[in-house]
Amino acid sequence: xxxxxxxxxxxxxxxxxxxxxxxxxxxxxxxxxxxxxxxxxxxxxxxxxxxxxxxxxxxxxxxxxxxxxxxxxxxxxxxxxxxxxxxxxxxxxxxxxxxxxxxxxxxxxxxxxxxxxxxxxxxxxxxxxxxxxxxxxxxxxxxxxxxxxxxxxxxxxxxxxxxxxxxxxxxxxxxxxxxxxxxxxxxxxxxxxxxxxxxxxxxxxxxxxxxxxxxxxxxxxxxxxxxxxxxxxxxxxxxxxxxxxxxxxxxxxxxxxxxxxxxxxxxxxxxxxxxxxxxxxxxxxxxxxxxxxxxxxxxxxxxxxxxxxxxxxxxxxxxxxxxxxxxxxxxxxxxxxxxxxxxxxxxxxxxxxxxxxxxxxxxxxxxxxxxxxxxx
Numbered sequence: 001x002x003x004x005x006x007x008x009x010x011x012x013x014x015x016x017x018x019x020x021x022x023x024x025x026x027x028x029x030x031x032x033x034x035x036x037x038x039x040x041x042x043x044x045x046x047x048x049x050x051x052x053x054x055x056x057x058x059x060x061x062x063x064x065x066x067x068x069x070x071x072x073x074x075x076x077x078x079x080x081x082x083x084x085x086x087x088x089x090x091x092x093x094x095x096x097x098x099x100x101x102x103x104x105x106x107x108x109x110x111x112x113x114x115x116x117x118x119x120x121x122x123x124x125x126x127x128x129x130x131x132x133x134x135x136x137x138x139x140x141x142x143x144x145x146x147x148x149x150x151x152x153x154x155x156x157x158x159x160x161x162x163x164x165x166x167x168x169x170x171x172x173x174x175x176x177x178x179x180x181x182x183x184x185x186x187x188x189x190x191x192x193x194x195x196x197x198x199x200x201x202x203x204x205x206x207x208x209x210x211x212x213x214x215x216x217x218x219x220x221x222x223x224x225x226x227x228x229x230x231x232x233x234x235x236x237x238x239x240x241x242x243x244x245x246x247x248x249x250x251x252x253x254x255x256x257x258x259x260x261x262x263x264x265x266x267x268x269x270x271x272x273x274x275x276x277x278x279x280x281x282x283x284x285x286x287x288x289x290x291x292x293x294x295x296x297x298x299x300x301x302x303x304x305x306x307x308x309x310x311x312x313x314x315x316x317x318x319x320x321x322x323x324x325x326x327x328x329x330x331x332x333x334x335x336x337x338x339x340x341x342x343x344x345x346x347x348x349x350x351x352x353x354x355x356x357x358x359x360x361x362x363x364x365x366x367x368x369x370x371x372x373x374x375x376x
Contacts, residue, residue, distance in 0.1 A: 033067025097161035181239030263329035
C-alpha cells in the first residue's frame, strides 16, 4: 500500500524549491513510515518537510529513509498480547517500557539476558538487543513457533520508561548486594554460570539458584546464596524516582488477604497498574509462584491474575484493568507476603505521549493532510 498524493503546487523560497501538496493514507499503515520520496513530488532532494497534524494525529518525516511516520495515542498497558513466534522471534505491537509477564498457555516463561535464541534454556525468553526508544520491542523465545502472551507497559507511559535499567552489571556477593538505584520493580537477575535466578522473598533464606529481592532499596536490594558468590551477573529493573506519580503509587510490600481453596485467592487492596515482580509472586516461607495466562487454570506452583477481559476497551488492546483491588488465584495453599505493585487505573496515568501507529492500523479516513517539502 502507499500514500496517495494530490493537489501539488510549487513555489520558491529563497534559493530553494518547495512542493505543497496533500497526502492520504491507506487502510494498513506500515510501522516505520510510508514512503514519500522527493522525486514523487518533482524534487531532487528534501532538506525539510513540514506536515500539519490532523484529527489527533501528528507526523514526523524521516529524511534518511524518506518516509512519513504517523503518531497517535497508544495504550499505556497492554494485556496478554498474543503472538506466534516465527523462527523464535516475536515483535510486539508497541515499543515496550516494561515487561510484566510472558507466558505460553499454562506455561510461564522466565526473563533472561539478551542472547541468541539458540542459547535460551527451556521456557525462557529474552529481549533482542535492548529495549530502545520508539522501536517495536522484539523478543526471542526458546521455541521456534511458540504462541506467547505478553503483558507489558508501553513507552506511551514516558515516566515509567524513564526508570528502566537494563542489564546492570553486578558482581554477586553472599548476603546483601547493592544496585545503582532504588529498585521499584524486578525483571530478572541472571548470573554467568547459575543462569536465571528465581526471585524469592527477602526474608527467606536464599537457596542455590535463588535471589532475594527487597523492593524500595538500593543497598541490600538483592540477596544471594553462597553458591553464587563472586559470580558476574546482570540485573534488569525499574528504578524508583524520588518523587512523582510512580513514587506516590508504589506499594512496596503488601500482604494480601488469602481466601478460598483451589484456587486460593490473594486479594490486594488497590487496582493494579504494574505488577513489580516480572512473572512471579514471592512467598515468605514458601515456593515462589509463577504467573500464567488468565485463560488457563493454575496448576501447583502457578497463579493467574485478573488482568481483565472487558470488550470495547479504549485503554488496552486486549483487556481492562480490574475495577477494584486485583486478585491472584493459585492452586497451591500459599500466602503472598511481598506484594509489590503500582496502584491505580490506566486513565489516571499522567503525561502519556503519542507513539507511532502500530503496523496494520487503518488510516483510510486520514486524507487531505497538508505537506510542505522544501529542497531542490
